[in-house]
Amino acid sequence: MEPIERWDYAGESLDETGLPAAPWPIVREWVDQARARNREQGDVPEPDAIAVATVDADARPSLRVVLMRYLEPAGPGFFTNLESRKAVELQSNPHIAATLTWQSMFRAIRFEGTARQLDRDTVERYFGSRPWASRVGAWASAQSRPLASRAELEQRVAELEQRWPDTGREDDVPLPDGWGGFVVDCERVELWAGRRSRLHDRLVYRRTGDGDLSTDGVWAIERLQP
Ligand SMILES: Cc1cc2nc3c(=O)[nH]c(=O)nc-3n(C[C@H](O)[C@H](O)[C@H](O)COP(=O)(O)O)c2cc1C
Structure with a gap:
């Protein structure tokens, strides 16, 4: 067997005392x-990097990393091409899972x-x-569409740069119709804190x-075995 390097996770503990009734304050924190x-x-390079899983019409999962550029009580969100594989999958099946992982802090949120x-206003x-x-x-x-060569892409970029030169204004390039964003309306939020000897803390909201991440009185909290 290959030699394995192992680390013990010495993260801060996470316990039920003082936990907010809804997950928003702790997610934000x-x-x-x-x-x-x-x-x-x-x-913590790219602290906003979030793994996003979707499923296709045959219930086969796919996973990719995007940047969480939206975070409100409504949920975490990201921006992307609306004809990408992930967006097409979400349009036919909106079920989604997304995980933030901060390894150096021994923390994750699912x-x-x-x-x-x-x-559109938010996207704009x-x-x-x-x-x-x-x-x-x-x-x-x-x-997510096939591309014949890198050169073809760069040629297209060069043409678009001429069409919409950089004027320093934020509206010098119009918003493409096929570009947008998604927010996750959460039903389950798990806070994971890595502890010694793999005896981690896991608390699930x-x-x-009805409600969002900040609605008190609609979230049940449960501890799971590590
Ligand atoms: C750190 C990191 C950040 C990324 N951020 C985004 C993003 O915000 N939006 C996006 O559409 N793709 C982003 N990507 C690219 C995606 O991982 C993926 O390649 C792309 O969205 C196409 O995925 P799809 O074909 O499954 O739709 C990022 C990749 C990495 C590694």
Whole structure:
């Protein structure tokens, strides 16, 4: 057998005392702490990287990493091409799972629920905040479709750069119709804290009624075995 390097996870504990009735405050706190730690210590690269699983019409799963560029009590969200594989799968089956993992902090959050498309205003605002080259790139890439060569993509980018030159304004590149975002309307949120000897803490919030991440009185909390 290959030699294995093993680490013990010495994360902070997570317990039921003082836990909020709804998951929002703790989700917000953990995300803020991961971002702050990356700014200060640099050991949480891309703290917003979130693995997103979807399933196709035959219930086969697929998984990819995106950036969580939306986080509100409504749920975590991301932006993407609306004709990409993930978006097409979500349009026929909105069930979704998404996981944030911060390995250096021995923490993870798992979200499960259904995906809903973000409204156009929210998408427009986010699109305008992206760097010019990324906005041009959104037009250039028919994400998830085959591409004959890298050169073809670069040629398309060069043409689009001429069409919409960088003026320093956030509306110099229009929002493509086929670009948007999704938010996860969560039914289950698991907070995972890695502890010594693999005896981790796992606390699950399960939604039992209507509401979002911040609605008190609709979330049941349960501890799971590690
Ligand atoms: C760190 C990281 C961040 C990414 N962020 C995004 C993103 O915000 N949106 C996106 O559509 N793809 C993003 N991608 C690319 C996706 O992983 C994936 O390749 C792409 O969305 C196509 O996936 P699909 O064919 O399953 O739809 C990112 C990849 C990595 C590794």
